[in-house]
Amino acid sequence: MIIVMQPQAAAEAIEQVVQYLHKAGLREHISVGAERVIIGAVGDERVLDARVLEQLPQVERAVRIVHDWRIISREAQPNxxxxxxxxxxxxxxxxxxxxxxxxxxxxxxxxxxxxxHSPYQAQTTISETQLSRQLVEQVASWHQQYKPVMVRVRDLRQLDDVLAAQADMIYVGGEWLESRVMQQEIGRLNVPVVVCKDKHHTLEQWLVAAERVAMHGNHQLILGEAGTLNIQAKQSYRLDIEAIAQAVKYTHLPVLANVTRLGYGVLSQAQLGQLAAVAGAKIVLQDA
Incomplete structure (x- = not known):
């Protein structure tokens, strides 16, 4: 069960909910977002009565959820x-x-x-220090044009440089989906973050990873789909339309479809983007 507090709920009201859980023999997990606090009940939830919890001061609603993703679920936030x-x-x-x-x-x-990916392709000779300096200039240039900037992070060590450049959004690739350290770090941020799954990840792994990020406090999450395994050898990846539709059904988070490495078969990137939109994606990333 999760207990959603009203926006800007007082510390005393939060503590009253916590004490209620303790008396019932449960523990709490408190996730502090930018606007509201969400309290997860840890333990045998069958002893809890949602109607009683909703009578406590500044409790917006109490919701019993069977999934392992709760903060990001439709039950927690229908809109x-x-x-x-x-x-x-x-x-x-x-x-x-x-x-x-x-x-x-x-x-x-x-x-x-x-x-x-290939060591025989042309590699950059610019150091990461120089890349970081260039990034500051690029972000500043786009900001002068009143345009927000999304920056992809490929290593946890790059996160500080990206934040120092004042990036507005961060894109984390699927290779980092199950990294608890990365989940913790981006969970502490106060900027939108794209949590992307990799080709082998299941829907549950994807949503649980996003839930872990939300548990650390960052509720500004976007689910990223960049392709799943394909049975055709010539095309290693295919757009996972079903995963997009399920993510939209089960969570309140927007979905980003990255089709940049997918539009080389029968369907073009533009057509794949249209399919992603039909499935419910709100952002489509393409390069063709």
């Missing part, structure tokens, strides 16, 4: 989450982001720390 960054609404209307032509997009996407 879609919408975040505002530099005047751009994330999660409201469909946003098509073009990596190659960011000037035509509502949000500029930057991937300054990208390293080619």
């Amino acid at each position: 879609d989450s919408v975040y505002v960054s530099f005047g751009v609404f994330l999660g409201q209307e469909l946003l098509n982001l073009d990596i190659k032509r960011p000037e035509n997009s509502a949000v500029a996407y930057l991937d300054p720390f990208y390293i080619p």
Whole structure:
């Protein structure tokens, strides 16, 4: 069960809920967001009565949830989450982001720390210190044009530099989905974060990872889908339409579909973006 407190609930009201849980033999997990506190009841929830909890001061609602994702669930918040960054609404209307032509997009996407997979492809000779300095300049340039910036982090050590550059959003690739250290670090931030799954992750792994981030306090989360395993050898990845639809059904978080490495088969990136939007994605990232 989770207990959702009213916005800006007083510490005394939160403590009263905690004491109620203790008397019932349960423990609490408190997640402090930017606007409200969500308290998770840990233990045998069958002894709790949601109606009694909702009578406590400044309790908005108490919800019994059977999933392992609770804070991000539809039961916890029936309405879609919408975040505002530099005047751009994330999660409201469909946003098509073009990596190659960011000037035509509502949000500029930057991937300054990208390293080619093959060791025989051209590698950058610029140090990470120089890359970080360039990133500061790029973000500042886009901010002068009143455009928010999303930056992809490929290593936990890059996080401080990205924050120092005043990036507005952070994109964390699927390779970091199950890293508890990364979950903890991005959970402490107060900026929107894309939590992307990798090709082998299940829906449950994806949503539980996002839940762990939310438990650390950051509720400004976007679920990222960048492709799942495909049975065709020539096309290693395919867009996981079903996962997008399920994420929209079970959570209140906006979904980003990254189709940049998917549009090389029968369907183009534009067509895949349309399919993602039909499934419920609110942000589509493409480069073609």
